Amino acid sequence: xxxxxxxxxxxxxxxxxxxxxxxxxxxDSAADGRRGxxxxxxxxYDVIILDWMLPELSGIEVLEKIRAKGVASSVLMLTARxxxxxxxxxxxxxxxxxxxxxxxxxxxxxxxxALSRRRHGAASPVLRAxxxxxxxxxxxxxxxxxxIALAPRQFAILEYLALRMGRPVPRAELEEHLYDDRSQVxxxxxxxxxxxLRATLExxxxxxxxxxxxxxxxxxxxxxxxxxxx
Amino acid sequence: MTIRARLTLMLFCTLAPVMVAAGLGLxxxxxxxxxxxxxxxxxxxxxxxxxxxxxxxxxxxxDFDDEAxxxxxxxxxxxHTTAFFELYELTDDHAMRIVERSRSLADRSIISGSAAxxxxxxxxxxxxxxxxxxxxxxxxxxxxxxxxxxTPPPEHRLLIVVAAPREPVDNPLHALAVGLFLAxxxxxxxxxxxxxxxxxxxxxPIDHLAAAVGAVHAPTLGTPIDAGPLPAxxxxxRDRLNDLLARLHAAFERERRFTTAAAHELRxxxxxxxxxxxxxxxxxxxxxxTARTLASSLGIAERLDALVSALLRLAxxxxxxxxxxxxxxxxxxxxxxxxxxxxxxxxxxxxRFSVQVPEPLLVMADAELLAxxxxxxxxxxxxxxxxxxxxxxxxxxxxxxxxDVALHFSNISSGVRPExxxxxxxxxxxxxxxxxxxxxxLGLSLAGAAASAAGARLEIGAVPEGGAARVTVSLHFPAxxxxx
Numbered sequence: 001x002x003x004x005x006x007x008x009x010x011x012x013x014x015x016x017x018x019x020x021x022x023x024x025x026x027x028d029s030a031a032d033g034r035r036g037x038x039x040x041x042x043x044x045y046d047v048i049i050l051d052w053m054l055p056e057l058s059g060i061e062v063l064e065k066i067r068a069k070g071v072a073s074s075v076l077m078l079t080a081r082x083x084x085x086x087x088x089x090x091x092x093x094x095x096x097x098x099x100x101x102x103x104x105x106x107x108x109x110x111x112x113x114a115l116s117r118r119r120h121g122a123a124s125p126v127l128r129a130x131x132x133x134x135x136x137x138x139x140x141x142x143x144x145x146x147x148i149a150l151a152p153r154q155f156a157i158l159e160y161l162a163l164r165m166g167r168p169v170p171r172a173e174l175e176e177h178l179y180d181d182r183s184q185v186x187x188x189x190x191x192x193x194x195x196x197l198r199a200t201l202e203x204x205x206x207x208x209x210x211x212x213x214x215x216x217x218x219x220x221x222x223x224x225x226x227x228x229x230x
Numbered sequence: 231m232t233i234r235a236r237l238t239l240m241l242f243c244t245l246a247p248v249m250v251a252a253g254l255g256l257x258x259x260x261x262x263x264x265x266x267x268x269x270x271x272x273x274x275x276x277x278x279x280x281x282x283x284x285x286x287x288x289x290x291x292x293d294f295d296d297e298a299x300x301x302x303x304x305x306x307x308x309x310h311t312t313a314f315f316e317l318y319e320l321t322d323d324h325a326m327r328i329v330e331r332s333r334s335l336a337d338r339s340i341i342s343g344s345a346a347x348x349x350x351x352x353x354x355x356x357x358x359x360x361x362x363x364x365x366x367x368x369x370x371x372x373x374x375x376x377x378x379x380x381t382p383p384p385e386h387r388l389l390i391v392v393a394a395p396r397e398p399v400d401n402p403l404h405a406l407a408v409g410l411f412l413a414x415x416x417x418x419x420x421x422x423x424x425x426x427x428x429x430x431x432x433x434x435p436i437d438h439l440a441a442a443v444g445a446v447h448a449p450t451l452g453t454p455i456d457a458g459p460l461p462a463x464x465x466x467x468r469d470r471l472n473d474l475l476a477r478l479h480a481a482f483e484r485e486r487r488f489t490t491a492a493a494h495e496l497r498x499x500x501x502x503x504x505x506x507x508x509x510x511x512x513x514x515x516x517x518x519x520t521a522r523t524l525a526s527s528l529g530i531a532e533r534l535d536a537l538v539s540a541l542l543r544l545a546x547x548x549x550x551x552x553x554x555x556x557x558x559x560x561x562x563x564x565x566x567x568x569x570x571x572x573x574x575x576x577x578x579x580x581x582r583f584s585v586q587v588p589e590p591l592l593v594m595a596d597a598e599l600l601a602x603x604x605x606x607x608x609x610x611x612x613x614x615x616x617x618x619x620x621x622x623x624x625x626x627x628x629x630x631x632x633x634d635v636a637l638h639f640s641n642i643s644s645g646v647r648p649e650x651x652x653x654x655x656x657x658x659x660x661x662x663x664x665x666x667x668x669x670x671x672l673g674l675s676l677a678g679a680a681a682s683a684a685g686a687r688l689e690i691g692a693v694p695e696g697g698a699a700r701v702t703v704s705l706h707f708p709a710x711x712x713x714x
Contacts, residue, residue, distance in 0.1 A: 009498055
């Protein structure tokens with residue numbers, strides 16, 4: 001998942017970025033509202049974590065502008081304001097969720113995951129793909145009940161494809177959502193990562209679920225509907 | 231005791247003696263009138279009896295005629311009131327000899343002593359048998375017949391006593407006393423009840439006002455008391471109460487904003503600290519990474535410490551627990567220290583300080599209390615002045631006279647919105663757009679409180695200038711020698 005953090009506190013911004021990256025997400029960050037607005041308008045983020053009080057443009061102003069531009073990313077407002085009116089105002093402006101400072105990192109991660117899941121219409125935190133059970137909250141994958149150890153990047157690819165089950169995902173999109181601006185992405189990085197994921201799954205005894213669509217990208221399908229060989 | 235009870239008692243204590251005195255006066259007036267009339271009747275009888283007295287054959291005789299004087303009979307005939315009389319002849323040795331007495335007396339006597347004991351005017355007595363009467367006596371002379379030769383006195387000295395039952399006087403007086411007592415009691419009871427009713431009606435607006443005041447609670451302080459139409463005496467009280475409530479409401483609102491803002495300011499560093507430590511504790515870290523986390527945590531803890539200290543100091547200053555010790559001193563060392571402290575922030579934002587103040591500049595204030603004010607003002611300017619701009623520090627009036635001195639800190643800030651210019655001195659208030667990470671938030675509010683405690687006065691003004699605002703923070707010092 002690719003996440004944007006717009007937060008003026010350097011310590012909080014860096015800590016959140018680190019925590020989210022270590023949870024397997026690609027994270028970009030901005031220190032003020034104007035830069036955050038620019039990022040939100042140019043990249044398709046799954047979730048935007050937006051502080052209310054920001055230099056240049058306030059969080060509410062950023063939210064109003066990105067919603068006006070049709071940006072569909074889920075927005076989690078992060079603020080020290082806890083008055084009911086503030087919360088209602090934030091939600092009415094287009095925020096999808098609201099978290100009051102100080103907060104527990106686990107809660108923030110859970111809310112971010114829930115927002116992403118809801119955005120793709122998945123009601124359950126456990127995504128099913130044939131014999132695979134992908135728990136996006138616990139960040140675990142089980143094959144017929146047996147756990148499979150995946151690297152964070154591999155889990156992110158599987159989660160992204162599972163949320164778009166049956167829909168081909170272009171390499172560029174996959175790249176945009178898996179790598180943040182800090183990552184040095186080589187031209188075959190996505191292919192290599194998907195290849196490594198396939199190898200790990202097959203090694204665990206999983207049938208082929210990830211298929212390559214020539215000149216398009218990748219698609220995750222159920223075993224029964226496998227459309228021939230790649 | 232309620233006002234109602236107190237007024238009722240006071241009215242009763244005033245009215246009761248007046249009524250008793252009036253009743254007593256009326257009683258005495260009627261009694262005197264009745265007695266006079268009764269006594270006139272007795273006197274008439276005396277005159278009549280004297281006229282019926284004669285000397286016959288050397289002896290005093292009384293021409294008693296039952297037909298003419300039926301009231302003196304043993305039993306008064308119908309239509310006549312019983313009366314009594316006695317006729318005595320006084321001798322030379324002051325003894326009395328009965329000459330005649332009315333049959334109505336039977337064996338009783340009006341006069342029981344000597345002639346010297348007989349009063350000169352009418353008097354009351356009770357006949358044997360219990361009959362209350364009123365009597366009148368008179369001494370008179372009758373010529374002897376025939377006058378004797380030699381020394382005997384030429385006249386008989388006689389004493390006539392007439393009496394009549396006091397019933398015609400006592401009965402009306404008794405009825406009058408009973409009537410006055412009943413009327414007095416009735417008037418008193420009716421008066422007390424009427425007064426209580428009138429007071430209840432008259433004082434009802436006080437009850438309404440009390441009920442309206444009783445309904446005031448902390449959340450409704452902003453709602454003026456409305457006790458309906460009030461009399462002219464109470465309307466000023468309601469107005470003063472509403473003024474007081476308005477001031478209380480404003481103070482409560484300030485406190486609420488302060489508390490909300492304080493909580494708000496504390497949340498961010500606490501969130502930073504918590505997230506930093508949670509991320510660090512999520513997995514094993516390299517020693518140098520742990521050291522960086524600890525250093526960052528310490529920095530946040532120091533900021534929290536400074537924030538809490540600033541809060542406590544502001545509370546002490548505003549509650550008057552910090553006393554000012556005004557003295558005349560040069561402000562330059564404070565100014566220099568503040569500029570040095572803000573140098574890093576100002577340099578990072580390319581903010582220049584242009585100081586046009588003579589050195590030394592002597593001002594009258596508490597130097598220790600003034601220091602945080604100057605520090606806050608300078609730091610505030612370094613943080614909120616637009617990048618690549620200048621902060622001008624000037625004084626007024628120019629020179630270094632002994633009059634009131636004002637030190638102005640002026641800078642351009644495009645982050646200040648026009649509607650917020652009037653609220654810049656409130657605790658913790660600041661422009662959202664002008665926020666920067668290491669800011670303490672107390673800023674100009676603490677500066678204002680500290681300056682006030684130090685004996686100076688802080689003023690903040692902002693005027694539009696070129697699409698932004700020119701913010702001027704001024705420190706006013708009293709003339710030297712004016713005291714704190």
